[in-house]
Amino acid sequence: MKTQVAIIGAGPSGLLLGHLLHLQGIDTVILERKSPEYVLSRIRAGVLEQGLVDLLREAKVNERMDREGMVHEGVSFSFNGEQRRIDFKKYADGKTVMVYGQTEVTHDLMEARKQSGALSIYEADDVQPHDFYTDKPRITFVKDGETVELECDYIAGCDGYHGVARQSVPADKIKTFERVYPFGWLGILSRTPPVDHELIYANHENGFALCSQRNAMLSRYYVQVSLDDKIEDWSDDRFWGELKTRLPEQVADRLVTGPSIEKSIAPLRSFVAEPMTFGRLFLVGDAAHIVPPTGAKGLNLAASDVSTLYRILTKVYKEGRADLTAKYSEIALRRIWKAERFSWWMTSMLHKFSDDAFGKRMQLAELEYYTTSDAGLRNIAENYVGLPYEPIE
Structure with a gap:
């Protein structure tokens, strides 16, 4: 088999990269x-920065x-029993965020890939990048018991924190x-x-507590817990009681409770790998960096x-600008470290x-300070809606 760009991973970053390149x-x-069903079963956050919304429109x-996403023009911080709102439109030059689940983004991208006729191979075992x-890089993998070799010009590792792309890089390169948080x-x-x-x-x-949402009748709530806690320790009643305790009284009074349909405990970490380019292998998204979800930056960083x-690969193929591939890591990392700082x-x-x-x-x-100062409010707003993407020149 041969292709121009081989992409490892059919999560949202791999699918989005593949579809954008296909359009070019x-x-x-x-x-x-994994299978398509498994990929779609992953429950993830759904706050999309302005830049990702624009990129999905470009794709x-x-x-x-x-049609279904909810535009949010602000966010609130609560402390000392008060609720303080940050107005994005006022303090981030009119930019906003979109609440639209990552699962839905993945579904839309899968459907677009299917309609395009471009090739996706699911349940590919023992994927290994070489050379x-x-x-002349290549990838070998096993499908239905047979070993297949895929020749390509470039490899994009979009296969997550535990994926094979980063693990294939020599340790000395x-x-x-990393910072692991104690909760x-x-x-x-x-x-x-x-x-x-x-x-x-x-x-x-x-x-800490967070009140989030997926749509008008689907809510997502979080509370900070010890890393020693188990799901079994937290009945629905205990969860709702603790959430109400951590919210201002006027918010807690209007909280509508109900049975949980999904419950999980996630550890928090900050992680960055440098560089992100290794010859003709590029790391993308969680393969190169992880952020705690507090800043809603995980999927958004992958999108940047x-x-x-x-944009680099488009210029490589359309304009012969192979020199630009050497700039991918430094451009990406400038934005990554700023988002890591904010998170x-x-x-x-x-x-x-x-x-x-x-x-x-x-x-x-x-x-x-940050919720009463114009400078503080602007700092939060411009980082939350997402810093601008750096142009490729």
């Missing part, structure tokens, strides 16, 4: 270890998003940076109306990687790390 007449093959997969430091998020999904029309991030002496790589800062400001009274006062001072 660039041939791609996507290899995915012509925006029809359902524009990516040469001008890559450096990683997790217990999240539930419920068929109940959201408590607010926008997201609420709560700082409370018991720990996709945008950068897509780390949000996590540090909103979560309970200890019973240290001084640390708590510092958190409250940060929240007070």
Whole structure:
């Protein structure tokens, strides 16, 4: 088999990269270890930055998003029993975010890929990239018991934190940076109306809480828990009681509760791998970086990687600009580290790390300053809606 760009991973970043390249007449093959049903079963966040919304529109997969997605023009922080709103339109030059589930984004991209006729191979076992430091990279994989070789010009590793792409890089060629946080998020999904029309991030002496949503009748809520906690420790009644405790009284009073339809505990970490280019292998999205979900940056950072790589590869094939591939890593990492900073800062400001009274006062001072100062409000708003994508020239 031969293709121009081989993509490992059929999550949203791999599918979006593949579809954007297809629209430019660039041939791609996507290899995915799991089945389509498994990929669609992953429950993930759904706050889309302005840049990702624009990119999905550029990819012509925006029809359902524009019809069903919810535009949010702000977000609230609660602390000391008060709720403070950050107005995106006012403080981020009119930009907003879109609440539209990652599962829905993936579904739309899968459907577009199917309609395009471009090749996706699911349940591909033992995927292995080879020779990516040469001008003839290739991938071997096993499908239905037979070993297949895929020759290509470039390889995009869009296969996540645990994927084979980063693991294939020689240890002396890559450096990683990591911070693991001493708590997790217990999240539930419920068929109940959201408590607010926008997201609420709560700082409370018991720990962090977040009120989020998927649509007008599907809510997503989180509370900070110990890493030692188990799902079995948290009945629905205990969860709702603790969530109400961590919210301002006027918010808690209007919270509609109901049985959970999904419940999970997720650890939090910050992680970056440098560089992101290894010969003709590029790391994209979670294969290269992880952020705590506090800043809603995971999928959005993957999208900015996709945008950068897509525009570079388009210039490679359309204009012969092979020199640009060397710039992918530095361009992507500039934006990644800024988003890592914002996610780390949000996590540090909103979560309970200890019973240290001084640390708590510092958190409250940060929240007070950033929610009352024009400079602070602009800082939060412009980072939350997403920093601009760097042009490729």
